[in-house]
Amino acid sequence: MLQVPVCVLTDNSALVTSFVADQPPGDLGAYWAMIRHLLPVGSSLHWVPAHGRRSTWTSGIPLVSTQEARDLNARADLSACSATEPMxxxxxxxxxxxxxxxxxxxxxxxxxxxxxxxxxxxxxxxxxxxxxxxxx
Structure with a gap:
């Protein structure tokens, strides 16, 4: 279990909205509960547009530039695809x-x-x- 607050970037806007509102999203309830359980108090969840969408979006995340956030999202997508492909x-x-x-x-x-x-x-x-x- 994590011991210090973390900053999570995700391209799932429903997850971020639900996290902020403390309401589980209808179709992602189990995932949301897992995220809530794993993240220590004080952690934050931030939305990053997926796959280069919303070209005018800029990062409001402290210490993470817009390009870094987009690059991290692209790397995460590649990693997720690689991990899930066999299944x-x-x-x-x-x-x-x-x-x-x-x-x-x-x-x-x-x-x-x-x-x-x-x-x-x-x-x-x-x-x-x-x-x-x-x-x-």
Whole structure:
């Protein structure tokens, strides 16, 4: 675990916004929690545009020039690609499995809803008849 505050540069603006607002981003909750856990109090997170985008952007990060921030981002991207490349096929398979499971679960819920709708309607009708619809 880190013992002193650090300055983190990232090209993920949602992560920075969430970090500053102390709100986990919807699709990066686990990553955000990990970052929060690893960074000591007093650490900072700064956004750097990715891949040369936003040509007018300038660094507001103390002691880090605009060019240094852009160069660090490019190096980090290359390093991340190198580290993740061997896992692309595994990740793609896991992603497909998750999508398949999600699709199956969605269809199951839709089918269950469709097949039990008449029962729900009858219970609601009975509740309405005895004046207890608000309890449903």
């Amino acid at each position: 692309k096929a595994t990740f793609a398979a896991a992603q497909l499995a998750c999508k398949t499971a999600f699709d199956w679960a969605s269809l199951s819920v839709e089918r269950q809803e469709r097949l039990t709708q008449d029962w729900h309607d009858s219970v609601a009708a009975r509740a309405k008849a005895i004046g207890r619809l608000r309890d449903m």
